[in-house]
Amino acid sequence: MAEPRIVVVGAGPAGVRCAETLAAAGLRPVVIDEGRRDGGQIYRRQPDNFRRPYEKLYGTEAARARALHETFDVLREQVDYRPETLVWSMGGKTLHTVREGRHAAVEYDALILCTGAIDRLAPIKGWNSAGAYSLGAAQIALKSQACAIGREVVFLGSGPLLYLVASQYVAAGAKVVAVLDTSPVGRRIAALPKLLAQPGVLWTGLGLTLGLYRAGVPVLTGVTPLEIAQGGAGEVRSVLVRDGTGRERRFDCDAVGMGWHLRPETQLADLARCEFRFDDSSRQWVVKRDEMGRSTSSGVYLAGDGAYVLGARAAEASGRLAALAALGDLGRPVSDAAVAGLKAELARWDRFAAGLRQAFPWPFSLAAQTPDETVVCRCETITAGELRQVVRATGAAEANRAKAFSRVGMGRCQGRYCGQSGAEIIACASGSPVEQVGRLRGQAPVKPLPVHLEEEA
Amino acid sequence: MRPSEHVADVVIIGAGIVGSSAALFLRRRGRSVILLESGLVGQQASGVNFGNVRRQGRPMAQLPIANRASPIWRELKTLLGEDVEYLEAGHLRVCYRDRPEMADSFVDYAREAAQTGLELEVLTGNALRARFPFLGPEVIAGSFSARDGHANPRLVAPAFGRAAARAGAAVFENTMVTSAEKVGEDFHVLAQDGRIFRAPVVLLTAGAWAGDFSAKFGEPVPLVTRGPTMSVTEPVPYAIGPGVGVATPLESETVYFRQITRGNVIIGGSTRQDVFPEIRRAYVEPPNTLSQLRQIQRLAPGLGKLNIIRVWSGIESYLPDSLPVVGPSRHVSGLFYAFGFCGAGFQTGPAMGDIMAELIDTGATETPIDFCGVDRFQAADAA
Numbered sequence: 001m002a003e004p005r006i007v008v009v010g011a012g013p014a015g016v017r018c019a020e021t022l023a024a025a026g027l028r029p030v031v032i033d034e035g036r037r038d039g040g041q042i043y044r045r046q047p048d049n050f051r052r053p054y055e056k057l058y059g060t061e062a063a064r065a066r067a068l069h070e071t072f073d074v075l076r077e078q079v080d081y082r083p084e085t086l087v088w089s090m091g092g093k094t095l096h097t098v099r100e101g102r103h104a105a106v107e108y109d110a111l112i113l114c115t116g117a118i119d120r121l122a123p124i125k126g127w128n129s130a131g132a133y134s135l136g137a138a139q140i141a142l143k144s145q146a147c148a149i150g151r152e153v154v155f156l157g158s159g160p161l162l163y164l165v166a167s168q169y170v171a172a173g174a175k176v177v178a179v180l181d182t183s184p185v186g187r188r189i190a191a192l193p194k195l196l197a198q199p200g201v202l203w204t205g206l207g208l209t210l211g212l213y214r215a216g217v218p219v220l221t222g223v224t225p226l227e228i229a230q231g232g233a234g235e236v237r238s239v240l241v242r243d244g245t246g247r248e249r250r251f252d253c254d255a256v257g258m259g260w261h262l263r264p265e266t267q268l269a270d271l272a273r274c275e276f277r278f279d280d281s282s283r284q285w286v287v288k289r290d291e292m293g294r295s296t297s298s299g300v301y302l303a304g305d306g307a308y309v310l311g312a313r314a315a316e317a318s319g320r321l322a323a324l325a326a327l328g329d330l331g332r333p334v335s336d337a338a339v340a341g342l343k344a345e346l347a348r349w350d351r352f353a354a355g356l357r358q359a360f361p362w363p364f365s366l367a368a369q370t371p372d373e374t375v376v377c378r379c380e381t382i383t384a385g386e387l388r389q390v391v392r393a394t395g396a397a398e399a400n401r402a403k404a405f406s407r408v409g410m411g412r413c414q415g416r417y418c419g420q421s422g423a424e425i426i427a428c429a430s431g432s433p434v435e436q437v438g439r440l441r442g443q444a445p446v447k448p449l450p451v452h453l454e455e456e457a
Numbered sequence: 458m459r460p461s462e463h464v465a466d467v468v469i470i471g472a473g474i475v476g477s478s479a480a481l482f483l484r485r486r487g488r489s490v491i492l493l494e495s496g497l498v499g500q501q502a503s504g505v506n507f508g509n510v511r512r513q514g515r516p517m518a519q520l521p522i523a524n525r526a527s528p529i530w531r532e533l534k535t536l537l538g539e540d541v542e543y544l545e546a547g548h549l550r551v552c553y554r555d556r557p558e559m560a561d562s563f564v565d566y567a568r569e570a571a572q573t574g575l576e577l578e579v580l581t582g583n584a585l586r587a588r589f590p591f592l593g594p595e596v597i598a599g600s601f602s603a604r605d606g607h608a609n610p611r612l613v614a615p616a617f618g619r620a621a622a623r624a625g626a627a628v629f630e631n632t633m634v635t636s637a638e639k640v641g642e643d644f645h646v647l648a649q650d651g652r653i654f655r656a657p658v659v660l661l662t663a664g665a666w667a668g669d670f671s672a673k674f675g676e677p678v679p680l681v682t683r684g685p686t687m688s689v690t691e692p693v694p695y696a697i698g699p700g701v702g703v704a705t706p707l708e709s710e711t712v713y714f715r716q717i718t719r720g721n722v723i724i725g726g727s728t729r730q731d732v733f734p735e736i737r738r739a740y741v742e743p744p745n746t747l748s749q750l751r752q753i754q755r756l757a758p759g760l761g762k763l764n765i766i767r768v769w770s771g772i773e774s775y776l777p778d779s780l781p782v783v784g785p786s787r788h789v790s791g792l793f794y795a796f797g798f799c800g801a802g803f804q805t806g807p808a809m810g811d812i813m814a815e816l817i818d819t820g821a822t823e824t825p826i827d828f829c830g831v832d833r834f835q836a837a838d839a840a
Contacts, residue, residue: 089743089768096743103747273740394615401497404504404611412691412766444741444768448691451750452761 003027004330005107007095008079009087009268010114012040013064013312014304014319016072018112021323023078025332030080030106032087032097034447038072040116041136042312044143045069057143059168060204064313089444090271093299103453110299110326113269114319115306117262120284122367123384123421124156124258125374126228131236131255135165138257148174150255154239156225158183158360159261160311163208166257170215178251179212180241182260182363184222194355197348201313218251220244225366228256260362262309263420270442272300278435281357282309283364284420285439291343293322294329301326314349317342367421368428376425377418379411387422388429397430399423399438412448415440461652463627465489467817468646468656470634470670471663473503474614474803475795478810479660480621480628481536486818490626491654492618493646495633495666496737499614502664502798503806505739505771507687507713507725508610509700510804511548512575513566513602516780518828519805520573525824526808527604533613533807537620541612544718547699548605551585553595553755559704560598567600577602591697591757607700607715610803617810629654637661637670639789658817660793665734665774667782667796675788676831679777680797684732684739684770685725686749690763692720702726703756712752714760722760727752732772739770775799776834783809783829785816793817794831 006022008015011033022029037045043065046052054062085099095106119134126132133141133149135157141149148169154177155166166179188195195202212219222244229250231237238252266276269287274295276285286308293301303322304315321342328334370376372385390396390406399422402408408422409415415422419440427434467483469476472494480492492498510530512523529536530543552559560581567577578601585599586592592599622628633649637659646654661667668680695718702713703726712726727749732739746768754761776782779799786792795813798805808824816822 089741089746091740091742094743096747105743394619398497401500405615410767414767444743444746445765448764448766450761451690451763451765452754453747453750 004109006030006110006112006326007032007106007108008112008114009033010040010116010304010306011035011038011072011083012114012116012304012315013043013068014116014306014315014322015040015114016068016075017316017319018114018303018323019079020071020075021320022327023075025327028079030082032082032085032095032106034084034086036084038083039065039069041140043068044140046143046146050146052146056171059171060207061312068316086447087268088446088449090268098449098453101450101452101454103455108299110301110330111272112301112303112322112326113272113306114304114315115265115268117264117305117309118416119259120261120263120362120420121258121417122260122363123370123374123376123418124225124228125371126230126236127258128375128378129228129230129236130234132228133255133257135161135257135259139165139168142168142172148172148255149257150236150253151175152177152253153255153257154178154180154251154253156180156239156256156258157260158363159259160205160356160360161259161261163205163212166217167208167211170212170217176212176215176217177253178218178220180223180225180239180251181219181221181360182223182225182366183360184244187361188359191355191359194351194358197351197355201352220249261356261360262305264306264309265416266306267414267442267446269295269300269302269306271444271446272297274300276439279308281354283362283434291346292325292339293318294325310346310349310353314346314353317345317349321346364424364434367424370421370425376422377408377411379413380407382406382408384425387425391426391429397426397432397437399426399440402426403440409440414443462655463491463652464655465491465627466656467491467658467660468493468644468654469660469662470637470646471661471667471796472498472614472618472628472630473501473662473664474499474617474806475809475813476660476662477614477617477621478807479662479795479813480626480810481617481624482811482814483817484621484624484626486814488818490621491656492621492626492628493632493634493648493654494628494630497615497630498618498628499611501737502771502773503614503803504611505687505769506610506685506773506800506803507723508607508715508803509548509702509713510543510608511602511605511700512804513548513570513577513600513605514550514702514704515801517569517573518825519780520570520575521824522805522808522812522826524574525811526805529807529811530606530608530804537616539616541616542609542717543606544608545604545606548602549589549599549699549701550602550704551592551596551599551701551756552704554597555595556705557597563598563600563704575602576604589701591759593755593758595755601699605700609717613803613806617807637673639791644791658791658793660795660813660817662795664796664798665772667774667794671782671794671831674786674792676786678782678797678831678834680774682732682734682772682774683729683800684741685729685773685800686727686741686745686768686770688724688746688749688765688768690722690724690760690765693722693763695720697722701756709748710752712749712756714753714757722763724749724753724760724765730770732770734772737772739772741768741770773800781829782831783812783826784831787830787832
């Protein structure tokens with residue numbers, strides 16, 4: 001039998017551990033990654049000529065980052081590594097990739113999607129101002145370019161990443177004006193039993209918050225964002241919120257980093273025709289998978305935050321597990337003990353992540369009730385009021401129908417940033433539950449594709 | 458009448474552009490109408506097509522239908538009470554150097570078309586290039602139709618559906634018809650959930666799904682389903698007025714584009730894909746997109762600098778002679794057909810609705826449609 005062709009998409013924590021497990025079984029998988037270097041988002045490597053030490057770059061996660069990078073440094077000789085390569089579409093067990101304007105088709109017997117997650121955003125009035133970034137983008141600027149998104153930065157949102165990025169900015173010497181968390185502190189206390197599933201991580205998180213207080217950064221919880229105010233050139237000037245006591249507070253700044261946890265990147269799973277399910281606890285659509293990471297599409301597996309947001313450490317475990325699932329399905333021997341150990345580890349992360357979702361919920365009513373003048377779809381510049389008007393005038397209460405009439409989700413990002421907020425607005429305007437509104441179908445290309453392509457030599 | 462039973466003068470099965478415009482025009486003639494749609498109005502071929510509102514290039518016999526559609530498009534905003542982004546920016550049909558016979562055919566076509574009222578201007582060489590500088594070096598001739606244009610297909614049929622509803626048509630979406638049969642003087646049209654719709658007249662405008670019904674009425678047609686290949690680029694400053702397409706006998710070479718005023722360039726054509734009408738889905742096969750992107754750069758090399766941001770397909774129905782099935786049933790009185798528009802039914806859609814309304818209302822139409830008869834395939838088989 002010829003060696004099975006296994007393709008891993010993504011070289012973050014899930015993809016690297018997945019590829020490592022496949023290589024250890026004597027296979028040579030193809031590893032396709034959009035990044036210039038391995039590591040993914042959370043363990044993003046700095047450019048070759050940068051020399052900042054791990055401790056400075058990754059803080060509490062330095063040891064994990066170093067271990068992952070060292071693994072891949074060895075692994076890259078054992079895999080067919082294709083960095084800076086986008087899988088823009090797929091069909092019939094063939095992936096279609098583009099790298100530096102050159103097209104290639106890659107066939108597979110097993111496909112393991114480790115595509116990660118991006119920031120989950122809510123449309124705040126003024127969020128499309130110059131100087132408003134996602135938390136992930138704020139972190140990339142720091143890790144990859146060694147620069148801050150502004151001189152005086154406000155962080156707004158909720159979730160562990162809010163505190164992590166703010167702390168990283170403080171550590172890097174940037175001025176953090178305030179950390180504004182939409183979740184009230186009481187929810188954190190209620191979530192404690194679940195969060196204790198990973199006491200070490202909980203401790204790290206508390207340490208980050210404490211560090212912010214020590215650095216003199218105002219940390220407000222239970223805030224309601226009102227506006228990101230703009231100057232004459234459309235630049236960020238201040239952030240206005242209502243605090244937990246109902247008082248309006250304005251924080252002058254020239255940049256905002258915002259985000260409410262993460263949403264899985266699922267377009268490839270969609271193009272692979274995997275089925276989705278609505279996940280009540282995170283209030284978003286996720287790809288159906290079994291506990292090994294098998295999707296409903298034959299030969300397609302999922303791991304990491306692209307499957308379900310459980311964090312980087314869980315991603316390493318689910319990457320290994322999905323590799324074992326694929327190996328087992330291809331008739332290779334797989335250790336039951338290894339599988340059981342990984343499943344147990346993931347169960348603990350699952351409980352911890354449930355605690356995080358409880359402590360730092362996605363404020364869906366914020367999206368649903370954003371003022372009419374707020375731009376929802378930044379690519380097409382469509383406001384919440386325009387979307388509501390379309391829903392009222394046409395009765396369109398399904399996401400793709402409302403997209404067809406309103407253009408929300410029709411631009412470059414294809415709804416990756418506005419899809420969930422748009423669905424909340426449609427649900428609210430039509431009086432239907434958000435799961436009934438559905439989700440925007442994934443359409444190729446996953447990211448914009450040049451019309452002019454060179455064929456593979 | 459039971460609560461689950463609905464009665465009207467006409468039941469229309471399929472709410473694409475033809476069914477929904479027929480509903481509106483029948484209401485304007487005072488007929489009561491039930492419009493049934495298995496999904497949502499205008500979601501299939503009517504909603505996913507390229508959006509060409511083009512008369513030129515059609516078979517000469519179709520031009521009277523296309524010409525009848527032209528004034529409707531111009532008045533559509535008034536008729537529907539909403540904007541469907543109709544832009545009368547012209548249509549340019551060109552041919553490549555290696556098919557010089559196409560250039561000759563443009564001249565002949567323009568002469569014949571003029572007799573039906575369609576004015577075309579054939580351009581070659583420097584005159585063509587001066588006027589349309591974006592054309593590639595292989596292009597040698599073009600036929601320009603100033604009074605054609607393009608519109609947004611996602612908006613048109615749903616707007617017709619809403620206008621029909623406002624005019625009093627009973628529009629039922631998410632209503633899957635499982636059977637239609639004639640009982641005495643009336644047709645009984647049965648929905649999956651048990652509802653019954655009754656009328657002395659049925660108009661079948663169900664596109665790719667119409668073949669099963671016509672076969673059950675004893676009039677099978679060799680209908681095949683295919684999915685068009687469509688792409689759209691990121692927006693760039695608006696610069697290209699007309700829709701532009703290549704005239705060629707090769708499917709893979711057939712490619713066309715138009716720019717909307719928002720700036721995006723919509724690209725269609727080249728090879729088509731298999732589709733899945735039973736689940737109402739069509740998936741773009743990536744090699745078809747790649748073929749399209751290669752071909753579009755022959756037509757307009759400058760587009761090579763853009764990025765496409767989205768591709769899509771849909772479910773269209775085709776017949777061997779590339780003509781639709783239009784007109785009364787030859788077997789069953791009160792049954793009318795208008796389907797199988799072979800990827801070219803958008804421009805003629807509103808006129809087809811108008812013609813079917815006229816035919817149902819008066820028993821005849823002033824626009825010749827006999828060449829689209831449902832029995833033409835049986836006749837061919839017999840011969």
